[in-house]
Amino acid sequence: MKFSFPKKVMAAALCVAAFAGSAQAAEKVYRLKMAETWQSNFPIFGDTPRNMAAMAEKMSNGRLKITIDSANKHKAAFGVFDMVRSGQYDMGHSASYYWKGKVPNTLYFTTMPFGMTAPEQYAWFYHGGGQELMDKVYNKFNLMSFPGGNTGNQMGGWFQKEINSLEDLKGLKMRIPGFAGEVLAELGAKPTNIAPGELYTALERRTIDALEWVGPSLDLRMGFHQIAPYYYTGWHEPGTELQFLVNKRTWDRLPEDLQEILRVAMRTAAYDMYIQSYHASAENLEKMLTEYPNVQVKDFPADVIKAMQDANSKLLAEKAAADPLAKEILDSQAEYMKKARHWTDVSDKAYLNNFNAE
Amino acid sequence: MKFSFPKKVMAAALCVAAFAGSAQAAEKVYRLKMAETWQSNFPIFGDTPRNMAAMAEKMSNGRLKITIDSANKHKAAFGVFDMVRSGQYDMGHSASYYWKGKVPNTLYFTTMPFGMTAPEQYAWFYHGGGQELMDKVYNKFNLMSFPGGNTGNQMGGWFQKEINSLEDLKGLKMRIPGFAGEVLAELGAKPTNIAPGELYTALERRTIDALEWVGPSLDLRMGFHQIAPYYYTGWHEPGTELQFLVNKRTWDRLPEDLQEILRVAMRTAAYDMYIQSYHASAENLEKMLTEYPNVQVKDFPADVIKAMQDANSKLLAEKAAADPLAKEILDSQAEYMKKARHWTDVSDKAYLNNFNAE
Structure with a gap:
C-alpha cells in the first residue's frame, strides 16, 4: 500500500499533465466574435470575413471559431472601431477611412485619390513601411489593423450629364x-x-446628378446602369483596401499557432477579395454593357483631372502641415508610389498600351 | 483490492485513450521533402517555398515540417516533375511551362505571350476554370499543381541594338x-x-545580340544594365506564375487540417511573391536607372508587336488544332481574357493613362 498509493497518484498526475501539455493546448476552443460594417448577405465585402473564418476554423481543426455579426444585428455599422476597441467584439471587418472623424490619420490606410493601385499599395503595406505606420496609428487604441480585401480600382461614378469642363462640376450634386x-x-x-437604399431613386428622380458606388462588381445589382448613361473611369479610389481589426488583448490570449493561423487567414482572404473583385468586375461589366449597350464609359477631360489632382494635393498639404504623423505617412506614400508607379508604367501600363497598338 | 486494481487499469486506459485520441492525431509530425528548380539562395523564387514552409510549420505548431532541396543538391533542376510524380519528393517548386517537352499542355499554366496579367490570370485560375483545367492536365500523373508565385510582367529583354523594324529581328541571336x-x-x-552563369559574358562579347531574363527584380544582380543600352518592355511573359507541385499520395495521407494549412500556405506564398516581386522591381529599376542613366527603356515598334502577335496566334492555332484539350484550355483563356482585359482597360489602364495626362 505504501507504494501503490503514491504510484496511483503519480500515474493520475502524469496523465493529467500529459493531457494538459498536449491536448489542453491542442484542443481548447477559442471562440471569437467579429462585427462587420456590412449588412448580411452583402456580396464580396461580406464574403471576405466569412472565407477568412472558414479557413481559420479548418486550419485549426475547430480550435479557432469566429462568428460574425452583420450591421443589421449589431446596429452599429460605423461603431466597429469602438466595439472592437472596448472588447465588446474581438474582431472587426470594415474600412480604415471610416474612422477619420475619430482618428484623423486612419484616413490613409484604405486608398487615396490619385494614389496607389492595389499591387502598388500591397507592396507599400508589406515592404514599404505601410503596415508599420498603420500599427503606429492603431496600436495606441489597443487595436491591430490588417489589410482586409481590395475592391480594385473603383469607377468615378454614374452621371446623368457628360462632364466636358470644370464648369460642369460647379453645383453638381453628387x-x-x-x-x-x-x-x-x-x-x-x-x-x-445618401443611404444606399435611396440611391437608385435619388439618381432616377435627379435629386442628385451623379453618384459613385464601387465598380461593376457591386454596381450591377444596384441597377444604376438602367437609369444613367455615363459611367466615368476612376480617380478617387484606385485601390480600396478593407480592414480586419483585432482587439490586442484577444490577440495576446491566442497561442502562437492560432495567431499565425489568424494572420495568414486574414492575409489570404484579403488577397482573395482582390481577385474575386477582379472577376466580378469583368463579368458584371460585360453584363451591364450587353444589357444596356447605350451606357458610355468615359474619361474625365484632362483639365478636370488636373484640377482634381491640384485640389487633392492642396488638401493633403494642409493635413501634412497640421500633424507630423500625417506628414510621415503621406511622405512615405508619395515616395513609395513614385518608385512603384515607375515600375507599373514600364511593365503593365506599357504592355496594355502596346497590346492595343495592334 | 478487488476494486482498486480495475480502477487503476481503467484510469491508465482512459489516460492512454485521451492521449491517443487527441494528442496522437494532434501531435504526429508529418515531414515532407520538397525539390525546387532553383539553386540555393536564388532570391524571390527561392524565398517563396521557404516562406510557405515557415507558415505551414508555424500554423501547424510543428506538425507539418517541409524541408527543401535546391538544384545544387538534387542535381535535377528540370527533373522536379518526375521526382514528385514518383514520390522521391513529396512536393516541388518550379514552373509549369518547363514540362512542355514531356506533357505539352503544361505550357499553358505559367504565362502566355500577349496573355493575361497577374491579377487577370489569378482570376482565371480561381474563378474562371483555370485551376480545374490545370487539374485535368496534372491529375493523371498523380500530381496536384497550384499557383506558386508571380513575377509580375516580365521585361522584353536587354538589347545591344535598337529594334526599329521587323528587319532588325532577322538573324538576331537572342x-x-x-x-x-x-x-x-x-x-x-x-x-x-545559354546557362545563366554565362549570360553576362555572352552579351558583353556579343556572342548574343540580346537576352531576356525576368525584370528589374532579378536582372539587377545579373548586371546586364552595365553592358547593354536598351531595355525593352514586355510582350512574352505578362504574368509568369510559378508552381507548387504535390504528390497526390502525400496529399491524401495528410489529415484535413494539415491539407488546409498546406493549401492556404501555398496560396498566400504565391500572392506574397507577386507583391515581393513588385517591390523588388520598383526598388531595382530605380537603382539601375540611377547608376546607369544612359539605359533606355523602350517599346517595340507597333508593327513589330503586330507581327509577334500574329506569329503567336498562328502557333497557338496549330496547337489547338492538334489537341482537343489544348483547344479547350486556349479557348478558356481567350474567352476569359477578353472580359478581364475589358475591365483592366476601363479600370487600371484608364487610371494610369489619365493620371499621366496631367
Whole structure:
C-alpha cells in the first residue's frame, strides 16, 4: 500500500499533465466574435470575413471559431472601431477611412485619390513601411489593423450629364462621401451622402446628378446602369483596401499557432477579395454593357483631372502641415508610389498600351 | 483490492485513450521533402517555398515540417516533375511551362505571350476554370499543381541594338527559351539557350545580340544594365506564375487540417511573391536607372508587336488544332481574357493613362 498509493497518484498526475501539455493546448476552443460594417448577405465585402473564418476554423481543426455579426444585428455599422476597441467584439471587418472623424490619420490606410493601385499599395503595406505606420496609428487604441480585401480600382461614378469642363462640376450634386467629396467640393461640386437604399431613386428622380458606388462588381445589382448613361473611369479610389481589426488583448490570449493561423487567414482572404473583385468586375461589366449597350464609359477631360489632382494635393498639404504623423505617412506614400508607379508604367501600363497598338 | 486494481487499469486506459485520441492525431509530425528548380539562395523564387514552409510549420505548431532541396543538391533542376510524380519528393517548386517537352499542355499554366496579367490570370485560375483545367492536365500523373508565385510582367529583354523594324529581328541571336523563342523564330530571329552563369559574358562579347531574363527584380544582380543600352518592355511573359507541385499520395495521407494549412500556405506564398516581386522591381529599376542613366527603356515598334502577335496566334492555332484539350484550355483563356482585359482597360489602364495626362 505504501507504494501503490503514491504510484496511483503519480500515474493520475502524469496523465493529467500529459493531457494538459498536449491536448489542453491542442484542443481548447477559442471562440471569437467579429462585427462587420456590412449588412448580411452583402456580396464580396461580406464574403471576405466569412472565407477568412472558414479557413481559420479548418486550419485549426475547430480550435479557432469566429462568428460574425452583420450591421443589421449589431446596429452599429460605423461603431466597429469602438466595439472592437472596448472588447465588446474581438474582431472587426470594415474600412480604415471610416474612422477619420475619430482618428484623423486612419484616413490613409484604405486608398487615396490619385494614389496607389492595389499591387502598388500591397507592396507599400508589406515592404514599404505601410503596415508599420498603420500599427503606429492603431496600436495606441489597443487595436491591430490588417489589410482586409481590395475592391480594385473603383469607377468615378454614374452621371446623368457628360462632364466636358470644370464648369460642369460647379453645383453638381453628387453622392460621394469622405475625402474624395472634399476634393470635389474644392471644385464647386456639392457632395452629399445618401443611404444606399435611396440611391437608385435619388439618381432616377435627379435629386442628385451623379453618384459613385464601387465598380461593376457591386454596381450591377444596384441597377444604376438602367437609369444613367455615363459611367466615368476612376480617380478617387484606385485601390480600396478593407480592414480586419483585432482587439490586442484577444490577440495576446491566442497561442502562437492560432495567431499565425489568424494572420495568414486574414492575409489570404484579403488577397482573395482582390481577385474575386477582379472577376466580378469583368463579368458584371460585360453584363451591364450587353444589357444596356447605350451606357458610355468615359474619361474625365484632362483639365478636370488636373484640377482634381491640384485640389487633392492642396488638401493633403494642409493635413501634412497640421500633424507630423500625417506628414510621415503621406511622405512615405508619395515616395513609395513614385518608385512603384515607375515600375507599373514600364511593365503593365506599357504592355496594355502596346497590346492595343495592334 | 478487488476494486482498486480495475480502477487503476481503467484510469491508465482512459489516460492512454485521451492521449491517443487527441494528442496522437494532434501531435504526429508529418515531414515532407520538397525539390525546387532553383539553386540555393536564388532570391524571390527561392524565398517563396521557404516562406510557405515557415507558415505551414508555424500554423501547424510543428506538425507539418517541409524541408527543401535546391538544384545544387538534387542535381535535377528540370527533373522536379518526375521526382514528385514518383514520390522521391513529396512536393516541388518550379514552373509549369518547363514540362512542355514531356506533357505539352503544361505550357499553358505559367504565362502566355500577349496573355493575361497577374491579377487577370489569378482570376482565371480561381474563378474562371483555370485551376480545374490545370487539374485535368496534372491529375493523371498523380500530381496536384497550384499557383506558386508571380513575377509580375516580365521585361522584353536587354538589347545591344535598337529594334526599329521587323528587319532588325532577322538573324538576331537572342537568349529567349521556350515558346516565346518559337514565336521570335517565326520572325527570323535565332533564339538560343545559354546557362545563366554565362549570360553576362555572352552579351558583353556579343556572342548574343540580346537576352531576356525576368525584370528589374532579378536582372539587377545579373548586371546586364552595365553592358547593354536598351531595355525593352514586355510582350512574352505578362504574368509568369510559378508552381507548387504535390504528390497526390502525400496529399491524401495528410489529415484535413494539415491539407488546409498546406493549401492556404501555398496560396498566400504565391500572392506574397507577386507583391515581393513588385517591390523588388520598383526598388531595382530605380537603382539601375540611377547608376546607369544612359539605359533606355523602350517599346517595340507597333508593327513589330503586330507581327509577334500574329506569329503567336498562328502557333497557338496549330496547337489547338492538334489537341482537343489544348483547344479547350486556349479557348478558356481567350474567352476569359477578353472580359478581364475589358475591365483592366476601363479600370487600371484608364487610371494610369489619365493620371499621366496631367
